[in-house]
Amino acid sequence: METLKLNSKKNTRTIEEINAKIKTGDAQVLTAEEMKKLVESSGVEVAFKEVDVVTTGTFGAMCSSGAIVNLGHSDPPIKIERAWINDVEACHPGAAVDLYIGATAMSETQPFEYGGGHVIEDLVRGKEVELRATSYGTDCYPRTQITTSLTKDDLNQFYLLNFRNCYQRYACAVNSRDETIYTYMGKLLPQLRNATFSGAGELNPLMNDPDYETIGIGTRIFLGGAQGYIIGEGTQHDPKNLNGTLMVRGNCKNMSPDFLQGATFAHYGTTLYIGLGIPIPILNEGLAKKTAIRDEEIFTHVVDYGVPRRDKPKLKKVSYKELKSGAITLDAKKVRVSSLSSLKMAKEIAETLKSWIASGSFYLTAPVERLPIDSVFKPMRQTEGTPFVASVMQTAITCKENEAIRDIAARIVTKSVNHIVVVDDGNRLGGIVTSWDITRAMAEGKTALTDIMTRRVVTAKSDEPLETASRRMAQHNISALPVIDAERKVLGIVTAEDVSKFLGR
Amino acid sequence: MAKPTTAEIILEHKVPINIITAHVDSKGGDYLVDISDEALETVVKAFRQRGATVTLPKLIEVDKEKCFDCGACVSLCPVEAITVAEDCSVNFDKEKCVGSTCSACVEACPAGAIKSVKQNNAELANNTR
Numbered sequence: 001m002e003t004l005k006l007n008s009k010k011n012t013r014t015i016e017e018i019n020a021k022i023k024t025g026d027a028q029v030l031t032a033e034e035m036k037k038l039v040e041s042s043g044v045e046v047a048f049k050e051v052d053v054v055t056t057g058t059f060g061a062m063c064s065s066g067a068i069v070n071l072g073h074s075d076p077p078i079k080i081e082r083a084w085i086n087d088v089e090a091c092h093p094g095a096a097v098d099l100y101i102g103a104t105a106m107s108e109t110q111p112f113e114y115g116g117g118h119v120i121e122d123l124v125r126g127k128e129v130e131l132r133a134t135s136y137g138t139d140c141y142p143r144t145q146i147t148t149s150l151t152k153d154d155l156n157q158f159y160l161l162n163f164r165n166c167y168q169r170y171a172c173a174v175n176s177r178d179e180t181i182y183t184y185m186g187k188l189l190p191q192l193r194n195a196t197f198s199g200a201g202e203l204n205p206l207m208n209d210p211d212y213e214t215i216g217i218g219t220r221i222f223l224g225g226a227q228g229y230i231i232g233e234g235t236q237h238d239p240k241n242l243n244g245t246l247m248v249r250g251n252c253k254n255m256s257p258d259f260l261q262g263a264t265f266a267h268y269g270t271t272l273y274i275g276l277g278i279p280i281p282i283l284n285e286g287l288a289k290k291t292a293i294r295d296e297e298i299f300t301h302v303v304d305y306g307v308p309r310r311d312k313p314k315l316k317k318v319s320y321k322e323l324k325s326g327a328i329t330l331d332a333k334k335v336r337v338s339s340l341s342s343l344k345m346a347k348e349i350a351e352t353l354k355s356w357i358a359s360g361s362f363y364l365t366a367p368v369e370r371l372p373i374d375s376v377f378k379p380m381r382q383t384e385g386t387p388f389v390a391s392v393m394q395t396a397i398t399c400k401e402n403e404a405i406r407d408i409a410a411r412i413v414t415k416s417v418n419h420i421v422v423v424d425d426g427n428r429l430g431g432i433v434t435s436w437d438i439t440r441a442m443a444e445g446k447t448a449l450t451d452i453m454t455r456r457v458v459t460a461k462s463d464e465p466l467e468t469a470s471r472r473m474a475q476h477n478i479s480a481l482p483v484i485d486a487e488r489k490v491l492g493i494v495t496a497e498d499v500s501k502f503l504g505r
Numbered sequence: 506m507a508k509p510t511t512a513e514i515i516l517e518h519k520v521p522i523n524i525i526t527a528h529v530d531s532k533g534g535d536y537l538v539d540i541s542d543e544a545l546e547t548v549v550k551a552f553r554q555r556g557a558t559v560t561l562p563k564l565i566e567v568d569k570e571k572c573f574d575c576g577a578c579v580s581l582c583p584v585e586a587i588t589v590a591e592d593c594s595v596n597f598d599k600e601k602c603v604g605s606t607c608s609a610c611v612e613a614c615p616a617g618a619i620k621s622v623k624q625n626n627a628e629l630a631n632n633t634r
Contacts, residue, residue: 059573061615113617186577187613194580261573263615273573273615326579326589338580340615342573344593 031350039292048288056205057277057349060341064164079141083133103272115270118262164234168206177306182267201320205278216367222277225256238377295321393492571618578610
């Protein structure tokens with residue numbers, strides 16, 4: 001009786017059963033979007049009965065990607081020591097003629113415009129690229145340099161080998177600073193004037209199988225427009241915090257430039273946009289329920305990228321539904337949001353994968369090994385302390401706006417400084433005046449401080465890393481930054497001279 | 506320009522010239538004007554004949570082949586000329602776009618699909634001084 005009951009109301013299905021249905025063209029495949037609608041309208045039980053596979057997709061900047069290529073041997077042969085393709089330096093992890101083209105490596109002649117991601121795209125497009133390589137020469141590999149042109153057809157192997165793809169979700173980035181910043185989360189306007197986010201939310205493969213029931217080593221996937229495989233968990237895989245990642249491999253020779261594109265984040269660097277999709281076999285009702293996850297159930301934090309630290313301030317929790325709406329609310333103000341990954345492409349990937357399965361050209365695989373579900377992402381062990389502005393900052397020599405230039409000049413001499421910070425009665429920053437400003441005032445016969453002081457002052461915070469402060473000085477071509485607190489009260493000053501002394505200890 | 510150049514041109518050629526901004530002092534002035542496409546050639550020539558320097562603003566052009574509809578540009582547009590449609594495609598409203606004087610979206614495009622381009626009247630644009 002018990003067996004009969006189970007047979008009449010089967011509550012699981014296997015990958016073999018699904019593949020058999022794919023073969024006969026009977027498999028029921030829905031995209032993640034369609035599945036969510038079905039569960040909403042008909043419930044989990046019906047969805048489980050009716051649906052065999054749910055297809056997911058994501059298309060975003062995946063910096064930890066690259067391609068391994070084997071060039072074959074030249075005659076006489078060369079043991080490559082350093083190599084460049086279209087002026088982008090490649091790594092040489094192997095014996096002689098294997099190269100790894102990292103997506104973020106930048107062209108030496110066109111940095112920030114062309115990089116490893118573009119090289120991979122150009123090769124996938126069938127374009128010819130220029131290889132330059134050098135070596136020290138050995139008895140068996142006598143050649144010391146070579147230059148040649150190549151296309152993908154000339155390569156023995158050309159595989160995408162990505163060590164971290166498909167981030168389950170990502171932070172939403174804003175910038176609290178007074179200046180625009182350029183980050184891997186794109187261009188962030190000052191004072192929280194815009195926000196950016198990444199990730200496909202409810203369409204993301206890992207969000208649809210968060211317990212890694214079906215996604216594992218050996219899972220066949222959509223990668224760059226071809227069939228690829230998951231080869232393990234990605235680096236920084238952090239599944240407990242819903243920050244899972246994947247390591248994947250796929251044959252670039254079969255890929256399409258529609259789903260793999262070199263890209264540039266202005267003033268940050270180059271990368272590779274990749275399309276990745278995973279079929280989720282609906283083996284049980286639990287998976288039917290999991291694949292019904294909606295954007296309003298997926299949360300992330302609005303993070304202040306204006307603070308260039310490992311642990312950045314989290315300003316707010318937001319859902320992917322809010323992010324995809326185009327605007328979020330911060331401090332009661334509407335802030336417009338940009339998506340960095342393409343949701344349109346994510347949908348297209350889920351659709352393409354669905355059509356592959358429906359037409360019998362893509363079969364599912366059971367993982368040969370599960371991915372870790374409890375690994376954590378540890379910070380770097382640092383044996384040397386990082387210097388902060390506070391460790392170098394000096395007491396600022398100040399003056400008031402109504403003081404005579406002559407008195408300020410005298411102060412520059414007696415205190416032997418080059419910068420005098422102009423403050424109001426509450427010690428709040430009003431401006432800055434340098435010894436050069438004073439010299440020029442003398443030459444031009446000016447007597448009022450208000451005519452020569454700089455009012456738009458570039459400043460530093462005491463708890464920011466010294467490197468950021470010195471970078472700001474270099475960017476603005478200035479030699480000191482007043483250090484202020486949140487109320488713009490002057491706490492001190494950090495000068496280029498102090499920075500070099502500190503670093504030169 | 507001591508002479509009422511703009512007024513003269515309007516009267517002589519009977520064309521409407523929409524003055525958007527004007528900065529004039531004793532040494533001369535700068536005008537930003539809007540002219541219809543049909544009148545463009547005549548008006549530019551007339552201004553140049555009277556010794557004025559004419560520059561044509563550039564427009565924003567999107568290469569839809571390169572664009573993969575991410576939307577990185579959307580939140581940077583000060584006039585909300587870039588929007589995301591229902592199907593998640595990213596659309597540019599050329600009427601709203603203020604052109605190359607802004608260009609906020611150009612460098613934000615990861616695909617390098619947005620460019621400042623000269624106005625389509627190539628001959629006039631080439632004469633730009």
